[in-house]
Amino acid sequence: MCAVLRAFGWQDPSDGDKQLRKVEDGKEEEVKGMKKFVKRDFPVEDVRRFLEPGPIVLVSSAWKGERNMMTMGWHMIMGEDPSLVGCFIWDQNHSRELVRKSKECVINVPTVDIATKVVKVGNSSGREIDKFAEFGFTALPGKHVKAPLIGECFANFECKLIDSSLINKYSLFVFEVVKAHVAQVPKFPKTIHYRGSGLFMLSGPTTNRYRKLFKPEML
Amino acid sequence: MCAVLRAFGWQDPSDGDKQLRKVEDGKEEEVKGMKKFVKRDFPVEDVRRFLEPGPIVLVSSAWKGERNMMTMGWHMIMGEDPSLVGCFIWDQNHSRELVRKSKECVINVPTVDIATKVVKVGNSSGREIDKFAEFGFTALPGKHVKAPLIGECFANFECKLIDSSLINKYSLFVFEVVKAHVAQVPKFPKTIHYRGSGLFMLSGPTTNRYRKLFKPEML
Numbered sequence: 194m195c196a197v198l199r200a201f202g203w204q205d206p207s208d209g210d211k212q213l214r215k216v217e218d219g220k221e222e223e224v225k226g227m228k229k230f231v232k233r234d235f236p237v238e239d240v241r242r243f244l245e246p247g248p249i250v251l252v253s254s255a256w257k258g259e260r261n262m263m264t265m266g267w268h269m270i271m272g273e274d275p276s277l278v279g280c281f282i283w284d285q286n287h288s289r290e291l292v293r294k295s296k297e298c299v300i301n302v303p304t305v306d307i308a309t310k311v312v313k314v315g316n317s318s319g320r321e322i323d324k325f326a327e328f329g330f331t332a333l334p335g336k337h338v339k340a341p342l343i344g345e346c347f348a349n350f351e352c353k354l355i356d357s358s359l360i361n362k363y364s365l366f367v368f369e370v371v372k373a374h375v376a377q378v379p380k381f382p383k384t385i386h387y388r389g390s391g392l393f394m395l396s397g398p399t400t401n402r403y404r405k406l407f408k409p410e411m412l
Numbered sequence: 413m414c415a416v417l418r419a420f421g422w423q424d425p426s427d428g429d430k431q432l433r434k435v436e437d438g439k440e441e442e443v444k445g446m447k448k449f450v451k452r453d454f455p456v457e458d459v460r461r462f463l464e465p466g467p468i469v470l471v472s473s474a475w476k477g478e479r480n481m482m483t484m485g486w487h488m489i490m491g492e493d494p495s496l497v498g499c500f501i502w503d504q505n506h507s508r509e510l511v512r513k514s515k516e517c518v519i520n521v522p523t524v525d526i527a528t529k530v531v532k533v534g535n536s537s538g539r540e541i542d543k544f545a546e547f548g549f550t551a552l553p554g555k556h557v558k559a560p561l562i563g564e565c566f567a568n569f570e571c572k573l574i575d576s577s578l579i580n581k582y583s584l585f586v587f588e589v590v591k592a593h594v595a596q597v598p599k600f601p602k603t604i605h606y607r608g609s610g611l612f613m614l615s616g617p618t619t620n621r622y623r624k625l626f627k628p629e630m631l
Contacts, residue, residue, distance in 0.1 A: 239608065245485050246605035246613045247466015266464050269488035271500060271582055279498065279584070281490060312625045359578075363490055365498075367582070381613065386465035389458065391623030391631050394465045394600065397616030404610030406531045412610050 227307055227329065227345040230376035235348070237276040237370045243302050243348050244278060245270050246396065248384035249311060251301040252280065253332075254291040254340045260332060261319030262343065263288040264311055266387040268300075276370040278352065283364055287319040292366060296354040297338040300368075301346035305383045305395055337371045347382040348375040446526055446564040448550065449595035454567070456495040456589045462521050462567050463497060464489050465615065467603035468530060470520040471499065472551075473510040473559045479551060480538035481562065482507040483530055485606040487519075495589040497571065502583055506538040511585060515573040516557040519587075520565035524602045524614055556590045566601040567594040 244250070253262040267281035278300065282289045292298045303311050310328050317324060325332050331344030335351045342349040352368035359365040376382070386394040404412075463469070472481040486500035497519065501508045511517045522530050529547050536543060544551050550563030554570045561568040571587035578584040595601070605613040623631075 242607045242609070242611075245466060246607060247464060267489045269498060269500065270486045271584065279488060279582075281488065308622055309625060312622050312630075315630050316625070316627045363498075363586070365490065381607075383616075386615075388461045388465060388600075388618060389631065390461070391626045392461075392618055392620055393622060394618045395616040396605075397602075397614040399607060399611055399613045401611055403527055403531050403612060406528060406535070407610045408535045411534050412608065 227310070229331065229344045230347055231378075232349070232374040232376050235373040235375035237350075237373050238273045240276055240278070240348075240350055240370050240373050241270045241273065243375070243382075243384075244268065244300070244350075246384070247386050248302055248396070249387050249393075251303055251311065251314060251343055251346060252282070252288060252292070253299045253301060253343055254288050254295060254297070256291040256295040259291065259319075260323065260325060260341055261288050261291055262301075262314055262324050262330070263319070264315035265300075271367065275355075277355070278350075278368050278370060280366045280368060281364050282360075282366055289360075289364075291319075292354065293357060293360060295339065296357075297340050298352050298354070298366075298368065299335060299338060299340045299342050300350040300352055300370075301343040302348040302350075302382065302384060303343075303346045305385050305393075307345060308385050308393065311385065335372065342374065347384075348373065350374075446529070446548065448563045449566055450597075451568070451593040451595050454592040454594035456569075456592050457492045459495055459497070459567075459569055459589050459592050460489045460492065462594070462601075462603075463487065463519070463569075465603065466605050467521055467615070468606050468612075470522055470530065470533060470562055470565060471501070471507060471511070472518045472520060472562055473507050473514060473516070475510040475514040478510065478538075479542065479544060479560055480507050480510055481520075481533055481543050481549070482538070483534035484519075490586065494574075496574070497569075497587050497589060499585045499587060500583050501579075501585055508579075508583075510538075511573065512576060512579060514558065515576075516559050517571050517573070517585075517587065518554060518557060518559045518561050519569040519571055519589075520562040521567040521569075521601065521603060522562075522565045524604050524612075526564060527604050527612065530604065554591065561593065566603075567592065569593075 271277035332341035338351045351372040356367035381399040384396045490496035551560035557570045570591040575586035600618040603615045
């Protein structure tokens with residue numbers, strides 16, 4: 194690895210890197226299967242570690258025998274205890290009614306190696322296809338919600354809708370994260386962050402070099 | 413530049429990089445002055461380009477002769493036309509009352525080269541110090557708001573508070589961006605994205621390699 198990469202905190206190539214290079218070579222379609230992650234329970238009050246940096250996520254839902262997923266870029270942490278996340282789900286999204294009626298969803302965090310599929314999920318509508326089957330995603334059962342977890346995503350956050358009063362005015366769904374499943378490796382996944390106009394910012398290195406500057410109560 | 417960096421879309425070192433290396437060498441305090449950016453008007457409906465990826469921002473405000481700034485990591489795009497941003501401003505933040513009373517703020521986007529000062533802003537309270545003077549920031553006049561723009565930040569978004577009804581329940585301020593000032597160089601600044609626990613994710617490269625996959629109406 195070159196010195197400049199090390200200086201910026203890049204780690205040695207991981208599985209994620211290998212899959213990214215396949216994408217860069219234009220051979221993404223040749224990847225036979227998407228990677229599935231081995232996950233562990235994760236403290237719900239700490240999901241900001243993965244959501245606060247602003248990644249594109251996949252929101253999965255289920256209602257009366259129907260299941261769906263959608264891409265979402267507009268979300269924010271709104272509390273840690275309870276663990277609250279605000280999500281913008283547009284009235285043109287087929288998922289909106291599934292989430293509103295079931296009062297549940299799963300927020301799934303994809304990594305860059307499946308960015309092509311994430312875009313295809315955003316291009317398509319659950320009115321016409323089952324996106325799990327169409328794109329080869331694995332639906333896994335949740336512990337506290339009936340919405341399916343997406344096996345090929347690095348992290349899955351089971352959510353309960355706790356406030357529906359802002360849906361009509363702002364398309365804003367306020368969820369409480371009630372269960373979090375996070376892969377142990379890599380520690381910080383390479384996530385994709387949307388800029389509009391078809392541009393993605395890819396997550397760079399995570400650094401602790403400023404941690405010593407923080408007052409403990411400000412962490 | 414090494415081939416791996418090029419493969420990941422990194423550009424040649426810019427001023428930002430040079431300042432980052434100074435930080436890495438532990439010599440950040442030796443930098444005499446912070447860089448100021450030359451800015452142009454930017455379409456307010458496109459500010460998602462800089463906010464949607466989830467950077468830490470500095471929120472500046474003014475009320476009755478007092479001015480302040482605070483760090484903020486919990487925010488989301490809530491609309492493009494009008495350009496809406498939801499912001500979590502905690503009731504322990506001194507800025508909260510300045511913003512609530514003036515019904516205005518500026519959202520400023522800092523880059524990694526001033527990360528040390530961003531942490532110091534977060535560590536301190538406007539009840540005790542003038543953070544502009546203490547940390548050497550330049551307060552510039554806005555066009556539509558009395559809150560000051562921070563000259564050393566890459567982008568400044570002048571905001572009007574359009575909905576204060578969610579402040580008491582969720583600490584949620586809904587702002588409309590009424591004027592945007594953005595530096596022309598670099599096109600995509602190296603921003604800092606908080607993960608909690610004193611950890612920052614640094615923004616990586618921006619790529620257009622997935623753009624051709626998007627349906628035009630999904631951009």
